[in-house]
Amino acid sequence: MPRPAAAPGEITVVIPCYNYGHYLPHAVESVLSQHDVDARVIIVDDASPDGSATVAQALADRYPERVRALLHTRNLGHIATYNDGLALVDTEFVTLVSADDVIADGALGRATRLMQAHPQVGLVYGHAASFEDDGDRSHADEFSPPHRPLPETWSIWHGHEWIEWSVRRGRNFILSPEAVLRTDAMHHAGGYDPALPHSGDLHYWLRVAAHWDVGRVNGSPQAWYRVHGGNMHLTTFATMAVDLRHRLAAFNALTDPDLDLEDADELLERARRALAREALLIAARSLDAGDPAEAVAPLRQVAAEISAASAQSRRARLLGRRIARQSRGMPPATAQRALEHGRRQLDRVRWRIWETAGIS
Known part of the structure; x- marks a missing residue:
């Protein structure tokens, strides 16, 4: 069961961005409004031609103590963008969230409390609810759970046990925006593999679980995952x-x-x-x-x-x-x-x- 933490955890949210500048303010606000956690943001813009870099820099200027903008001068691709942002993290915990996804209210505190209570847990996830939108997400109250939330509980698996579940089903149980890592686990796993641009997340979770336990926050959604034409949905x-x-x-x-x-x-x-x-x-x-x-x-x-x-x-x-x-x-x-x-x-x-x- 959840236990209160002695002190709020420190976490960095890395937000890679390519042509999603219109989503950035809401994504950043979903981080800075988190409670029971000391959260900061690193935005990595991958030379977006839509002016995203200007939006990212404006957010960094507005919140100089909590938001940092790393602006690529040429497009390097999403794997390099991930790794460049993760390399700058110096907090105890870290998460990687796309600019068009949203962290649920209170999610970072719930995830970091679990890892503070269980030092061997290197990866925590939860339920990521999907949503569709028309590109205008100016109000946080547009997001609410689609069902009555269950009581908050924790599940913890030995890393090998979690891997066994994954291979048994041949599945990746984590969508991505709901995943929070212990930074030590991230460093141990290394960067995302550029040879796996389409299954890098699953590859990463397996590498972490090989050396760390895996936890899950049950109950309310931990993140909101946007469904759109650019998602890699299986349509044929x-x-x-x-x-x-x-x-x-x-x-x-x-x-x-x-x-x-x-x-x-x-x-x-x-x-x-x-x-x-x-x-x-x-x-x-x-x-x-x-x-x-x-x-x-x-x-x-x-x-x-x-x-x-x-x-x-x-x-x-x-x-x-x-x-x-x-x-x-x-x-x-x-x-x-x-x-x-x-x-x-x-x-x-x-x-x-x-x-x-x-x-x-």
Whole structure:
């Protein structure tokens, strides 16, 4: 259960920005208005052509003791932007938040209190609620939990246990803006890997969890995650296949000798099986919903690439039968549609479990 801290924690919020200058004032205000924590901000503008650097500097001038602006003179990409900001952190705790996301009221205090009470915890997260907007977020009261908040509690996993949950599901349980790190854990993990621009977060959490415990603040949302066209949503089967490959690249880090995981090969193999299973399941669900057989070919291919054994699995054989049926011009059977309906109900249950417990 939560315990009061002896003194407020000191935390730096690194805000990378590219063409999101119109979001910066609200993002910064969501940090400076936090209570029960000593929070400051580092804005890193990656040579935005929209005038974001001017907004960032104006905020630094307005709050000289709490806001710092680092302005790139040429575009270096988001990974370098992350790392440049993180390299300037000198507080005990740190978090990386996109300029268009919002930290929930009281979230930083809740996260730092957990780590102050449990020195071996290097990473804390919580529920990140999504929202859509039209680009105008001038009022903080526009954000409120979509459901009645649960009582605040803490969950703590041994780092290896959390990794096991992640490989078992082949998933990244953390969206990103809700994650808070102990700065010592950040230094131990090093910077974000430029070779993994699309799965760097998952890669980072695995590296931290290899040496530190993982905590979660349960109850109210810890952050608000903006959903928009630029988010890497999976809208086609081809992009779903690409996402699975990116996740595999992140899980490959488990065999890095620096992580010192004795069962690294076994963990990686379990992750491979989970990713291949997910690819085949998505393909089967799509066919059961009436999608054409040729559309799911990228998923079938990526499953075989990730885990050769998956091609001989029962799930793969059942998928082959579905494809054969569709190829003959036959619609999904009643049983297929009923099965997909049941899966959707299970999705809702799993989503609620993830929202409440942080793993599913």
